[in-house]
Amino acid sequence: MSRSIYGGAVFEMAKQQFEQVANHLQIPKMERDRLLYPKRAIAVSCPIHRDDGRTEVFQGYRVQHHLTLGPTKGGTRFAPSVDVGEVAALAVWMSWKCALAGLPYGGAKGGITVDPYTLSPRELEALSRRYMQEMIPFVGPHTDVMAPDMGTNEQVMAWFMDTYSMYQGQTINEIVTGKPVSAGGTLGRREATGRGVAYLVGRALDHLGVKAGDATAIVQGFGNVGSVTAYSLAERGVKITGVSDHTAAYYDPAGLDVAELQRHITKRGQLAGFSSQSTIEPSDLLLRKCDVLVPAAMEQVITDQNAPKLKCRILAEGANGPTTPEADAILDRRGSEIFVLPDILCNAGGVIVSYFEWVQDLQRLFWEEAEVFDRLYRILERSFQQVIARAKHDRISHRMAAMAIGVNVVQSAKRTRGLFP
Ligand SMILES: NC(=O)C1=CN([C@@H]2O[C@H](COP(=O)(O)OP(=O)(O)OC[C@H]3O[C@@H](n4cnc5c(N)ncnc54)[C@H](OP(=O)(O)O)[C@@H]3O)[C@@H](O)[C@H]2O)C=CC1
Numbered sequence: 001m002s003r004s005i006y007g008g009a010v011f012e013m014a015k016q017q018f019e020q021v022a023n024h025l026q027i028p029k030m031e032r033d034r035l036l037y038p039k040r041a042i043a044v045s046c047p048i049h050r051d052d053g054r055t056e057v058f059q060g061y062r063v064q065h066h067l068t069l070g071p072t073k074g075g076t077r078f079a080p081s082v083d084v085g086e087v088a089a090l091a092v093w094m095s096w097k098c099a100l101a102g103l104p105y106g107g108a109k110g111g112i113t114v115d116p117y118t119l120s121p122r123e124l125e126a127l128s129r130r131y132m133q134e135m136i137p138f139v140g141p142h143t144d145v146m147a148p149d150m151g152t153n154e155q156v157m158a159w160f161m162d163t164y165s166m167y168q169g170q171t172i173n174e175i176v177t178g179k180p181v182s183a184g185g186t187l188g189r190r191e192a193t194g195r196g197v198a199y200l201v202g203r204a205l206d207h208l209g210v211k212a213g214d215a216t217a218i219v220q221g222f223g224n225v226g227s228v229t230a231y232s233l234a235e236r237g238v239k240i241t242g243v244s245d246h247t248a249a250y251y252d253p254a255g256l257d258v259a260e261l262q263r264h265i266t267k268r269g270q271l272a273g274f275s276s277q278s279t280i281e282p283s284d285l286l287l288r289k290c291d292v293l294v295p296a297a298m299e300q301v302i303t304d305q306n307a308p309k310l311k312c313r314i315l316a317e318g319a320n321g322p323t324t325p326e327a328d329a330i331l332d333r334r335g336s337e338i339f340v341l342p343d344i345l346c347n348a349g350g351v352i353v354s355y356f357e358w359v360q361d362l363q364r365l366f367w368e369e370a371e372v373f374d375r376l377y378r379i380l381e382r383s384f385q386q387v388i389a390r391a392k393h394d395r396i397s398h399r400m401a402a403m404a405i406g407v408n409v410v411q412s413a414k415r416t417r418g419l420f421p
């Protein structure tokens with residue numbers, strides 16, 4: 001593409017990864033821009049009245065990567081880092097993730113440049129509703145279906161659904177996923193990403209011949225993905241030796257009590273203040289010895305600086321884009337020392353159960369929780385097997401294998417429909 005609006009380190013990373021996989025797949029140059037660059041990017045201004053009487057305008061975005069396989073799908077992030085490049089990269093990754101899992105979606109992502117902790121509950125509701133109101137012309141149950149991501153949750157999804165439904169004059173549950181069950185959500189969505197991560201960690205441990213009961217894990221980030229991953233790993237017998245959020249990092253080789261950590265968060269809203277004895281430097285946490293390291297917070301935390309020093313056996317990417325391409329090259333050189341569960345495989349549980357929620361909403365027929373997780377684990381198992389087999393066959397990393405499968409699916413759909421419809 002001659003000139004694009006997508007800049008910044010995170011989009012550069014998505015682009016670099018794509019170029020590597022496109023080279024591996026020998027995708028002709030003329031098809032590459034069509035595959036990489038998003039179909040649409042929407043930028044909106046979201047004015048709200050602050051509690052002190054001021055009017056403040058926040059910048060919101062939604063990027064829809066491709067519509068070749070069906071509607072676009074992806075989360076909405078409320079964070080100070082949000083810009084069009086970050087959101088575009090996350091949308092591109094959503095496309096490969098959905099394609100790898102066999103979901104009939106293209107990728108999307110959206111967000112608002114805001115620190116949600118600085119908003120009162122009333123301001124958060126006003127901003128969420130205004131964002132959805134501005135997006136109404138561009139989204140729909142068969143166009144683009146939002147979901148939660150960093151800084152948003154079930155309540156925000158309920159406000160999105162309500163705002164869209166009021167405009168339509170009827171309840172349209174299927175406009176967003178990750179809603180509360182009482183607002184047409186599915187059983188299991190809140191836990192889906194973390195339980196999916198724990199399932200795949202279990203499969204990686206099997207692969208390496210390590211018993212869950214003998215394994216230790218460190219989890220960075222204790223929000224939706226991190227806390228449920230820690231809890232689910234602990235349920236499987238894995239000892240959680242380290243956790244962090246942006247306020248504190250704790251490490252205890254004897255093991256941390258995940259239920260206690262969760263109670264602390266519920267009461268205080270942050271990990272800080274949990275313990276004075278096991279506090280460590282957040283940057284040290286990733287370097288401690290463990291069997292399983294789970295970055296579950298944000299992008300680009302595994303870099304060329306810390307990748308040579310990681311002392312884990314499994315790197316389970318709960319977050320999107322936690323590992324830079326430079327770090328990937330180092331992990332590749334370390335060979336079988338570290339078994340990588342790449343993000344588009346590892347955290348796919350969320351969007352897979354979102355797909356189940358959308359299907360249930362469209363059919364007005366709701367499933368038992370056991371059915372949700374049974375179907376989820378079957379899809380994750382298939383994807384896990386496909387990634388391992390492709391990596392072995394092509395002699396490439398797990399990330400390249402996962403992306404190759406995803407990109408292949410999108411490429412062949414575009415070719416079949418006519419590359420430039
Ligand atoms: N929610 C989902 O279903 C899915 C999410 N993801 C990805 O998982 C990651 C986490 O998302 P999610 O759990 O939903 O987000 P949440 O907002 O629920 O949680 C984010 C967590 O990361 C922590 N965090 C933020 N900055 C830092 C930092 N500098 N060091 C350590 N921890 C930090 C936050 O701490 P604090 O609260 O103190 O700010 C919080 O504990 C993101 O990359 C997201 O894109 C991927 C697939 C699905």
Ligand SMILES: O=C(O)CCC(=O)C(=O)O
Nearest residue numbers: 074075147149350351354
């Ligand atoms: O559940 C969804 O639709 C999207 C989840 C998400 O944003 C992600 O997988 O990164």
